[in-house]
Amino acid sequence: MKYELKARAISRTAMLLFIVLTVAILAGYMYSSRISSIMVYTPPTIQPLLEVAIGEYERVNPNVRIQFIAGATGALLARVEMTGTGDILITADHEYMVKAMERGLVYNDTVRVLSYAIIALIVPKGNPAGVKSLDDLVVKNVRIGIADPKTAPFGRMAVELLVKNGIYDMVRERLVVYSDVGQVARQVSLGLVDVALLPHVIHYVYEKDTDIVWLNASQLPRVSCQMVAVLRTTKNYGEAVRFLDFLVEFTTSSEYAARRGYVG
Numbered sequence: 001m002k003y004e005l006k007a008r009a010i011s012r013t014a015m016l017l018f019i020v021l022t023v024a025i026l027a028g029y030m031y032s033s034r035i036s037s038i039m040v041y042t043p044p045t046i047q048p049l050l051e052v053a054i055g056e057y058e059r060v061n062p063n064v065r066i067q068f069i070a071g072a073t074g075a076l077l078a079r080v081e082m083t084g085t086g087d088i089l090i091t092a093d094h095e096y097m098v099k100a101m102e103r104g105l106v107y108n109d110t111v112r113v114l115s116y117a118i119i120a121l122i123v124p125k126g127n128p129a130g131v132k133s134l135d136d137l138v139v140k141n142v143r144i145g146i147a148d149p150k151t152a153p154f155g156r157m158a159v160e161l162l163v164k165n166g167i168y169d170m171v172r173e174r175l176v177v178y179s180d181v182g183q184v185a186r187q188v189s190l191g192l193v194d195v196a197l198l199p200h201v202i203h204y205v206y207e208k209d210t211d212i213v214w215l216n217a218s219q220l221p222r223v224s225c226q227m228v229a230v231l232r233t234t235k236n237y238g239e240a241v242r243f244l245d246f247l248v249e250f251t252t253s254s255e256y257a258a259r260r261g262y263v264g
Contacts (some may be wrong), residue, residue, distance in 0.1 A: 036239045039085065040068040041076040043092035044182030045117055045154070046226060048205050049262055051092070053250045057243055064239060065146065072180040074151030080105055080231060087234040088244055090114060092181070092199075093153035097227040106229035110241060112248050117199035117224045119157050121213035122188050122206075124176045129194040138170050139161075142194035145176045145184045152180050153224065158197035160221035181208060199224060206261040 010188040042050050047070045049207065054066045069076070069086075074094040079105070080086050089106055091097040100106045123131050129142050137144060147155030157176070162168035176193055178184045181202065188196040189209035196202075230240045249258045252264030 002027055009111040014028050014090045031189060034234070035062045036065050038064065038066045038087045038236060038240055038243055039065060039087040040084055040243075041080065041231075042068050042070050042090040043073050043076070043153070043226070044070050044180055045092055045199050045201055046090050046114065047182070047231075048260065049115075049257060050247070051249060052254075052256050053247050054250065056250065057246050064243070070153040070180075070182065072148060072155075074153075077103075077105070080122065080233065084233050086231045087236060087240040088228060089231050090228045092117075092224060092226055093157070094225040094227055096153060097226065097229065099186060100229065104232065106231055107237075108229075109211035110244060110248065112228050112244065113225055114228045114248060114264065115201075115226045115251050115257075117154075117201055117226060118216060119154065119161055119197060119220065119224070120200045122185070122198045123194065123211050123213060124174070124191040125209050127211050127213075128191070131195045134165050134215065134219060140194075142174065143176050143192075144171060144174050144197075145167055145178060145187050145196035147181045147184050147198075148177050148179055153185060154181050154197075154199055157221055157224065160196060161215075161219070164221050165219055195221075201261045 025189040038052065044154050050068055058064055058066060073092045077096060077100060080089065089100060091100065097111060101111065121131060123129065129140060131140065131142060149155035149159045159168065162171060176188060181198060184196050184198055185202045185206060187193050189206040200212060203210050228244055230237065230244060234240045251262050257264065
């Protein structure tokens with residue numbers, strides 16, 4: 001009798017543990033099923049802004065989790081096509097967004113202008129090489145950092161700038177090419193190149209470590225129009241559109257965006 005009562009007690013305890021575990025698992029599943037996940041592909045020029053915007057959006061939308069992958073826009077397009085995943089695409093210029101539209105990668109009616117960027121000369125803090133103009137790229141023996149023109153819009157624009165002003169052939173041997181704008185920015189902020197051809201917003205990201213040399217409007221090849229759209233690979237179209245709208249508004253109206261040189 002004693003052993004039978006003990007066995008019943010053990011059985012009841014095991015059953016209770018089973019019920020508790022089942023309820024916990026179901027509760028966890030129900031909670032996770034309410035979480036919306038968004039993946040954003042972004043160029044390095046927008047990454048700092050995006051990180052702050054994500055923090056603000058998740059604060060008021062605790063059931064949403066937003067992740068991002070940063071890289072050269074050409075590489076991001078290739079990744080979308082290869083993996084068939086992602087919810088939002090940000091491009092560093094309008095030409096890559098046009099390519100995304102032509103390839104059927106985005107919903108055309110969601111395409112929006114996010115920000116504008118102007119190419120400038122970014123130099124290490126204090127400008128040790130004394131670079132004050134494009135002419136100095138020729139007369140001074142300086143290392144010039146650019147992003148890869150094959151995949152990075154601002155790398156291509158850097159080459160266009162040098163060609164437009166007739167100095168590409170004079171400086172091409174001193175160009176130091178990195179995979180994307182983010183890598184170039186880190187190199188110049190550390191003083192590992194003397195000058196870099198980068199969008200103006202990079203100076204504000206590395207304000208303590210860099211100075212900026214503005215160019216004359218007549219020297220510029222064009223102004224970059226950074227754009228955003230919802231990808232056709234999204235599995236959460238509604239949330240992707242809501243975050244896209246929030247990001248555009250944040251870029252236009254937030255103090256952070258204005259202080260960091262973003263022009264919506």
